[in-house]
Amino acid sequence: MLKFAANLSMMFTEWTFLDRFGAAADAGFQAVEYLFPYEHPPEAIAARLQRHRLTQALFNMPPGDWAAGERGVAALPGRLEELKASVQTALVYAQATGAKRLHLMAGIVNRDSPGAASRYETAVTYAAEQLGEHGIELLLEPINARSMPGYFLNDYPYAEALIQRLGLTNLRLQFDIFHRQIMHGDVSAALARLMPIIGHVQVASVPLRNEPNTGELNDSHIFRMLENLNYGGFIGCEYNPRAGTLAGLRWLHDAGAEQ
């Protein structure tokens, strides 16, 4: 049975953030994810998860100044101390919510600029080792350049090579089907080949980032493949509903899946 997690940064936005937990549970979800919890006290989020019997599948570590356009600080110059502090902040939320995997964003910086790759590697290693002490996985997500121009981690081969080379047992790949299709295509073969290092999957249609099966991919086929590959992790539903969250949930019921 596949396990779908509602992404509360994109879905259920008809509700206030804290009320999205109950709305997702009422719609049948048993797990949630979102970009960032940091505007709310950890206890408030933990209470919603508990009240609605939801599992926290994933969230992102602090991204720097998001409003100013930052998308992570891991590869940015002069930000290592901030990165270290942000690991501690994320850990507080992970412990309160029971999250077992966190996504570290790399930042908007040219990968070929002096020092960027080694700063990123230092940050990734530090964060993975810190999280590993708490039994938490660190995830790296390649993001396509159309959605996030200038993003450091903008292809799969780089992420795969880094994860393999560092050899840290809790460092894994966040395979977002939407980004993968835009960057490289070949989604099914890549899922099969990369399965040993995949820690989390996300889905949305391509190119509009809406409900599965509304774009250029046959997402039902990909879901069947994930089942056949015995993928036991979560599939984050990281899409913008076309005409209301509840109205767009038919695909999920059709998937006949564990939500």
Ligand SMILES: O=C(O)[C@@H](O)C(=O)CO
């Ligand atoms: O795909 C995405 O955009 C997200 O998973 C994310 O973490 C960064 O925006």
Ligand SMILES: [Mg+2]
């Ligand atoms: Mg994603």
